[in-house]
Amino acid sequence: MKALLLENIHPAAVETLEARGYEVELRPGSLSEDELIAALPGVQLLGVRSNTNVTAKVLESAPDLVAVGCFCIGTNQVDLKTAAAKGIGVFNAPYSNTRSVVELVIAEIIALARRLPEKTQRMHEGVWDKSAKGSHEVRGRTLGIVGYGNIGTQLSTVAEALGFNVVFYDSADRPAHGTARRVRSLKELLEVSDVVSLHVDGRPGNAGFFGAAEFAAMKPRALFINASRGMVVDYEALRDHLVSGHIAGAAVDVFPAEPKAQGDPFDSVLRGLDNVILTPHIGGSTQEAQEEIGWFVAEKLARFALEGSTALSVNLPAVQPPDLPTGRRLGLLHHNVPGVLADLNATFAEAGDNVVDQLLSTKDGLGYVVIDAAEPLSTAALDRLRAAEYAVWARTW
Numbered sequence: 001m002k003a004l005l006l007e008n009i010h011p012a013a014v015e016t017l018e019a020r021g022y023e024v025e026l027r028p029g030s031l032s033e034d035e036l037i038a039a040l041p042g043v044q045l046l047g048v049r050s051n052t053n054v055t056a057k058v059l060e061s062a063p064d065l066v067a068v069g070c071f072c073i074g075t076n077q078v079d080l081k082t083a084a085a086k087g088i089g090v091f092n093a094p095y096s097n098t099r100s101v102v103e104l105v106i107a108e109i110i111a112l113a114r115r116l117p118e119k120t121q122r123m124h125e126g127v128w129d130k131s132a133k134g135s136h137e138v139r140g141r142t143l144g145i146v147g148y149g150n151i152g153t154q155l156s157t158v159a160e161a162l163g164f165n166v167v168f169y170d171s172a173d174r175p176a177h178g179t180a181r182r183v184r185s186l187k188e189l190l191e192v193s194d195v196v197s198l199h200v201d202g203r204p205g206n207a208g209f210f211g212a213a214e215f216a217a218m219k220p221r222a223l224f225i226n227a228s229r230g231m232v233v234d235y236e237a238l239r240d241h242l243v244s245g246h247i248a249g250a251a252v253d254v255f256p257a258e259p260k261a262q263g264d265p266f267d268s269v270l271r272g273l274d275n276v277i278l279t280p281h282i283g284g285s286t287q288e289a290q291e292e293i294g295w296f297v298a299e300k301l302a303r304f305a306l307e308g309s310t311a312l313s314v315n316l317p318a319v320q321p322p323d324l325p326t327g328r329r330l331g332l333l334h335h336n337v338p339g340v341l342a343d344l345n346a347t348f349a350e351a352g353d354n355v356v357d358q359l360l361s362t363k364d365g366l367g368y369v370v371i372d373a374a375e376p377l378s379t380a381a382l383d384r385l386r387a388a389e390y391a392v393w394a395r396t397w
């Protein structure tokens with residue numbers, strides 16, 4: 001059993017997978033589509049972070065791949081539909097770096113409000129520029145959070161403790177935390193916010209979500225933060241508004257095309273502006289978050305491959321069977337068509353086997369059933385299920 005982990009995934013993942021019997025290969029950077037296709041034969045578990053695109057072509061040409069672990073929050077880099085159609089489970093760590101992103105964003109807001117990027121640059125140039133001009137406290141200011149999910153809500157709570165008035169906009173129904181106030185449109189949020197921070201996810205429909213019209217609708221001298229995904233924002237438009245002085249400062253952690261490996265060159269239209277904090281996609285890059293992500297995702301991968309659990313899978317129906325497989329466990333991932341369970345139960349009846357536990361879940365046209373039986377299912381019965389037209393795969397543990 002082999003696992004390939006890319007992009008400097010934390011050693012906690014290696015320990016977790018080795019303890020479960022995997023041989024683990026670690027690589028520091030991400031791989032291109034062709035490199036990935038060449039590397040995947042013989043690999044059951046693939047671990048990536050935000051910088052490796054696991055495309056349909058990669059998934060189609062990975063004969064042994066059982067699961068993909070995104071050792072991060074975002075899963076937009078993986079073709080989830082193709083993975084589901086092939087029965088490849090995709091897992092992530094939905095909460096492990098939430099706090100790290102929030103702390104970075106808070107630090108950036110205060111740094112920009114106090115004009116720290118410019119001040120520190122002048123000092124390094126040997127210039128003493130002591131002045132309160134353009135510098136502000138953050139208490140009493142209005143923070144507009146766009147995307148009020150796990151990160152947005154935690155930012156809301158921490159920002160409120162610092163004295164911010166928080167308003168938020170989300171396309172889904174989200175309850176307000178603390179004294180935060182929901183606004184009904186992005187336009188309304190932009191009109192009232194002194195700081196706008198983006199925390200939407202990387203779904204394809206969010207490409208170009210925030211552009212010239214949105215920057216123009218922001219308050220004069222407002223601050224702008226993007227730690228969500230690079231493709232969400234038109235950075236040319238941001239540059240124009242920074243240069244004109246309409247936007248007082250910005251912090252940007254994510255870019256439409258990010259370098260693949262440590263030390264690779266980086267370019268952006270935002271380079272060279274002294275009121276902009278540029279960081280190399282480090283929102284989730286703390287020791288605490290990476291260690292937590294390492295064991296969390298590795299554990300989910302191992303439990304899927306070795307026990308049949310799809311708990312917290314982002315693309316397969318979620319079934320969480322009891323902890324230890326019995327040696328009499330069957331998992332059947334199938335197209336959700338009428339008659340599957342009847343056929344499955346008939347197969348068990350014909351094999352003369354008693355079902356002890358049966359769990360079923362469905363999602364997006366797929367069904368997943370896990371059965372613990374009194375006896376191991378006979379090879380003939382298993383072969384019959386595997387060959388069934390509705391089966392994506394049938395496995396035993």
Ligand SMILES: NC(=O)C1=CN([C@@H]2O[C@H](COP(=O)(O)OP(=O)(O)OC[C@H]3O[C@@H](n4cnc5c(N)ncnc54)[C@H](O)[C@@H]3O)[C@@H](O)[C@H]2O)C=CC1
Nearest residue numbers: 073074147148149150151170171172200201227228283284
């Ligand atoms: N810079 C970094 O290192 C990191 C970046 N991220 C990014 O942050 C994103 C958000 O993370 P979470 O809060 O955990 O995700 P989440 O899924 O909990 O929240 C995203 C929220 O955005 C909302 N949303 C999506 N599109 C929207 C739109 N067009 N307009 C208004 N609301 C919209 C959703 O309804 C949801 O409530 C991740 O998907 C990832 O792309 C996450 C971790 C680290």
Ligand SMILES: O=C(O)C(=O)COP(=O)(O)O
Nearest residue numbers: 049050051072073074284
């Ligand atoms: O968690 C996420 O979605 C992130 O964007 C962090 O990505 P990373 O693991 O630092 O490549």
